[in-house]
Amino acid sequence: xxxxxxxxxxxxxxxxxxxxxxxxxxxxxxxxxxxxxxxxxxxxxxxxxxxxxxxxxxxxxxxxxxxxxxxxxxxxxxxxxxxxxxxxxxxxxxxxxxxxxxxxxxxxxxxxxxxxxxxxxxxxxxxxxxxxxxxxxxxxxxxxxxxxxxxxxxxxxxxxxxxxxxxxxxxxxxxxxxxxxxxxxxxxxxxxxxxxxxxxxxxxxxxxxxxxxxxxxxxxxxxxxxxxxxxxxxxxxxxxxxxxxxxxxxxxxxxxxxxxxxxxxxxxxxxxxxxxxxxxxxxxxxxxxxxxxxxxxxxxxxxxxxxxxxxxxxxxxxxxxxxxxxxxxxxxxxxxxxxxxxxxxxxxxxxxxxxxxxxxxxxxxxxxxxxxxxxxxxxxxxxxxxxxxxxxxxxxxxxxxxxxxxxxxxxxxxxxxxxxxxxxxxxxxxxxxxxxxxxxxxxxxxxxxxxxxxxxxxxxxxxxxxxxxxxxxxxxxxxxxxxxxxxxxxxxxxxxxxxxxxxxxxxxxxxxxxxxxxxxxxxxxxxxxxxxxxxxxxxxxxxxxxxxxxxxxxxxxxxxxxxxxxxxxxxxxxxxxxxxxxxxxxxxxxxxxxxxxxxxxxxxxxxxxxxxxxxxxxxxxxxxxxxxxxxxxxxxxxxxxxxxxxxxxxxxxxxxxxxxxxxxxxxxxxxxxxxxxxxxxxxxxxxxxxxxxxxxxxxxxxxxxxxxx
Numbered sequence: 001x002x003x004x005x006x007x008x009x010x011x012x013x014x015x016x017x018x019x020x021x022x023x024x025x026x027x028x029x030x031x032x033x034x035x036x037x038x039x040x041x042x043x044x045x046x047x048x049x050x051x052x053x054x055x056x057x058x059x060x061x062x063x064x065x066x067x068x069x070x071x072x073x074x075x076x077x078x079x080x081x082x083x084x085x086x087x088x089x090x091x092x093x094x095x096x097x098x099x100x101x102x103x104x105x106x107x108x109x110x111x112x113x114x115x116x117x118x119x120x121x122x123x124x125x126x127x128x129x130x131x132x133x134x135x136x137x138x139x140x141x142x143x144x145x146x147x148x149x150x151x152x153x154x155x156x157x158x159x160x161x162x163x164x165x166x167x168x169x170x171x172x173x174x175x176x177x178x179x180x181x182x183x184x185x186x187x188x189x190x191x192x193x194x195x196x197x198x199x200x201x202x203x204x205x206x207x208x209x210x211x212x213x214x215x216x217x218x219x220x221x222x223x224x225x226x227x228x229x230x231x232x233x234x235x236x237x238x239x240x241x242x243x244x245x246x247x248x249x250x251x252x253x254x255x256x257x258x259x260x261x262x263x264x265x266x267x268x269x270x271x272x273x274x275x276x277x278x279x280x281x282x283x284x285x286x287x288x289x290x291x292x293x294x295x296x297x298x299x300x301x302x303x304x305x306x307x308x309x310x311x312x313x314x315x316x317x318x319x320x321x322x323x324x325x326x327x328x329x330x331x332x333x334x335x336x337x338x339x340x341x342x343x344x345x346x347x348x349x350x351x352x353x354x355x356x357x358x359x360x361x362x363x364x365x366x367x368x369x370x371x372x373x374x375x376x377x378x379x380x381x382x383x384x385x386x387x388x389x390x391x392x393x394x395x396x397x398x399x400x401x402x403x404x405x406x407x408x409x410x411x412x413x414x415x416x417x418x419x420x421x422x423x424x425x426x427x428x429x430x431x432x433x434x435x436x437x438x439x440x441x442x443x444x445x446x447x448x449x450x451x452x453x454x455x456x457x458x459x460x461x462x463x464x465x466x467x468x469x470x471x472x473x474x475x476x477x478x479x480x481x482x483x484x485x486x487x488x489x490x491x492x493x494x495x496x497x498x499x500x501x502x503x504x505x506x507x508x509x510x511x512x513x514x515x516x517x518x519x520x521x522x523x524x525x526x527x528x529x530x531x532x533x534x535x536x537x538x539x540x541x542x543x544x545x546x547x548x549x550x551x552x553x554x555x556x557x558x559x560x561x562x563x564x565x566x567x568x569x570x571x572x573x574x575x576x577x578x579x580x581x582x583x584x585x586x587x588x589x590x591x592x593x594x595x596x597x598x599x600x601x602x603x604x605x606x607x608x609x610x611x612x613x614x615x616x617x618x619x620x621x622x623x624x625x626x627x628x629x630x631x632x633x634x635x636x637x638x639x640x641x642x643x644x645x646x647x648x649x650x651x652x653x654x655x656x657x658x659x660x661x662x663x664x665x666x667x668x669x670x671x672x673x674x675x676x677x678x679x680x681x682x683x684x685x686x687x688x689x690x691x692x693x694x695x696x697x698x699x700x701x702x703x704x705x706x707x708x709x
Contacts (some may be wrong), residue, residue: 008258048101050085050094057081057088059149067298072125075114080132082107086137095141102144111135112602115159123163123217130219132156132575133407139228149228156224160217161251165258185358200602212550222269231275243302245270252310253392257319258564264314267307271331274299275338281460305381308332308370309404312382313389316363316400336373361402371407371414380418383408387425390442391432398434402441409448419453423460459547461554548574548585561596567604575612580621587627594638606635610650617657622666629661629672636679644683651680 043059045051064078089095111131118127127456130218135152138144145152170633225244232240248270251263301307314325360366372381382404388517389401406413417424426446433439449459551567554560560567571586578586594602609631616628632654639647658680659674674693681690 001411006142020320023676039417045101048090048094049068049096050092050098053089053092053094054085059084061085061105072127075127076125076130079114079127079134080113082111082134083130083137086134086141090137090140098141099143101142102138107134107153111138112155115155118159120159121164126216128159129217129220131159132224134223135228136220139224139231145228149232149240150247153228153244155223157266159264160221161254161259165260170280195615207680218265220300222266224268225266226273229270230412231538238298241270241274241299242303245301245307249303249310251306252314252321253524255555257321260314261321261324262301262330263320264311264321267311268324268328269332271328271335274336275331282605289683303378303381304332305374305378306385308374308378309382309385312363312366312404313385313400315366316403322540333370336370363400364407365678367404367407375596376417379415380421383415383422384425387429387442387445389428390438391434398438399490403435405441405445409444412448412452416449416452419449419456421459423449423457424455427460428522442643456550459550461550496650518595545581550584551589552585552592555592558596561593564593568608572608572612575609575616580624583616583619584621584624584627587624588633589636591631594634599638599640603639603641605639607643607646607650609635610647610654614654614657617661619653622664622669624667625661625664626672629658629669629676633672633679636676636683638685648684651683 004621045062048058051058060077060081060082064074064081067074070078086098089098111134113133114127135145135156141148197224227239228239228244241435245267248263248267252260254260254263295707308329311325311329312322314331316322367382371382374382386404386408390398401556417667423446426442426449430439430442433442446457453580543581567578569589574582574586593607595686613632613635615629616624619625635652657676658673658677662670662672662677664670678690678693
């Protein structure tokens with residue numbers, strides 16, 4: 001390369017504006033010692049070892065990334081040049097510095113930008129196809145796609161999956177979409193086992209070209225996917241593969257069938273990558289920290305259960321995704337076979353049973369077969385997928401998720417072990433069940449979970465109420481239409497509350513309520529706690545506190561009022577021995593419930609409560625003193641009929657304590673005490689007491705009470 005003369009920046013600044021306007025835009029090279037017009041910057045990549053072999057490709061790439069105007073033919077040239085450059089560098093062993101070149105000029109980012117610019121409603125150029133080829137070659141270059149793969153693949157998937165269905169494409173677009181001859185197509189389909197080929201090729205030719213033939217864009221995407229996965233460093237294969245599968249699973253939830261079908265077919269590709277390679281030969285490279293091949297047994301896929309659940313749903317559906325899901329299930333079975341079975345007898349049995357289950361028409365048999373070889377959390381994920389599908393409009397055949405849940409209902413000890421996750425999923429899905437059959441299945445499952453894990457169900461319902469979840473009111477309305485299940489839930493709540501009373505006396509007094517933000521944070525964690533009870537069978541401290549928070553929310557609903565008898569024993573016990581914080585929550589809950597009851601029922605409960613309130617008048621917490629005294633006033637106004645006589649006997653014991661509280665240092669407590677004494681005078685029909693109170697003659701009032709006590 002020619003040696004440049006020394007730079008002379010002073011001359012550059014001396015150029016006039018007319019000279020600047022005459023130059024091309026862009027970066028400029030420094031001027032020489034002689035006064036000359038500056039020339040456009042020419043980026044130099046001659047330091048690349050591959051430059052001599054592929055100078056034209058390198059120059060084309062540099063021209064594209066520095067050009068402000070990018071024509072369609074320039075885009076195609078840019079993408080082809082990337083493929084040529086990377087392929088040649090790999091073939092000649094001249095990849096040194098190529099990763100730096102790719103990163104410096106942001107080749108991956110430029111490809112992503114081009115894909116994002118493509119219209120989603122048409123396929124008018126082969127840019128998508130060329131982009132896939134370029135990304136495939138880039139993935140083989142050391143660190144060229146490091147940290148970028150998931151984002152790039154998301155863009156690739158969106159760009160291709162959202163295209164119109166093949167049968168809706170114009171002929172010009174379809175020509176770009178289709179690749180390969182009829183003979184290749186026949187060979188591929190025969191190899192994959194399509195029995196309908198015997199129907200006659202000529203009758204099906206047009207449909208095949210539209211939907212089932214080997215397609216150019218998707219073929220290049222499949223090839224790119226395989227290459228990308230196999231080029232990951234050994235230490236990252238599991239993590240990266242998990243991320244790609246998560247992306248594809250998201251697309252299987254789309255309402256458009258064409259999108260679901262394309263995503264499912266790509267899952268099939270990745271499943272075959274797992275099954276076809278007993279070891280995934282990741283690129284062994286010292287700089288990437290790779291020690292060698294990755295055995296299938298070393299690959300960890302936390303979403304295996306979720307993936308399996310979605311595949312079963314689509315395998316037994318009536319749409320075109322069924323075919324891809326069928327093959328993906330076979331490939332996934334082979335992966336599990338390779339990674340988890342060591343004994344030869346088990347292998348033979350697995351192959352026979354799996355083949356039979358997958359070829360049968362029973363989703364139930366398929367789930368049972370796979371379930372034997374899944375870990376506990378994976379079986380849970382299968383059930384979560386089935387529950388979610390009950391309210392998923394994209395799942396056309398609701399019988400399939402119901403069949404999966406039947407397996408769990410038959411063997412709950414195996415399938416229903418993670419109660420918090422399963423119950424949460426049921427509660428979230430209930431409002432969206434689209435059919436009567438789906439609703440009944442969800443109700444059956446919730447009833448079973450309530451019988452097995454009543455505490456968990458109660459806690460999660462309280463969590464929804466306390467957090468002000470927008471679906472909470474609707475959820476409680478739905479629960480009201482399940483009288484047996486709701487009765488069991490409320491009974492469980494009451495039992496939990498009753499057990500809470502045994503630890504109340506051990507809790508220290510709490511006069512300051514827990515902050516709202518802290519309560520919500522605790523609810524977020526509580527449902528995931530495996531141990532929400534102490535070793536004595538009583539709620540642990542945090543569970544008990546938040547349970548009472550939930551009780552206040554539940555008390556505003558008619559369901560609790562109708563079942564108040566279940567709750568009263570525990571509530572009375574907490575009033576007697578609970579902490580001040582717990583006692584306040586019980587009083588608030590009782591206030592809410594009593595206001596919803598018929599007067600006859602409220603009257604009976606009011607008489608029982610009065611004696612529990614008197615000790616609270618002397619509480620150190622002024623808020624509790626005021627609340628309990630105001631509660632007494634309400635109770636005195638509730639009694640009717642025969643209960644009035646019993647209440648008069650009870651209220652006599654409250655007169656002197658109320659008189660003392662009229663001199664309370666807290667004005668609101670003193671005011672509440674005066675109002676309570678007036679209500680007592682009204683109930684007792686004691687005109688003298690009422691007269692003295694109205695005139696506030698406390699000394700005479702005290703003497704009057706002493707004489708009559």
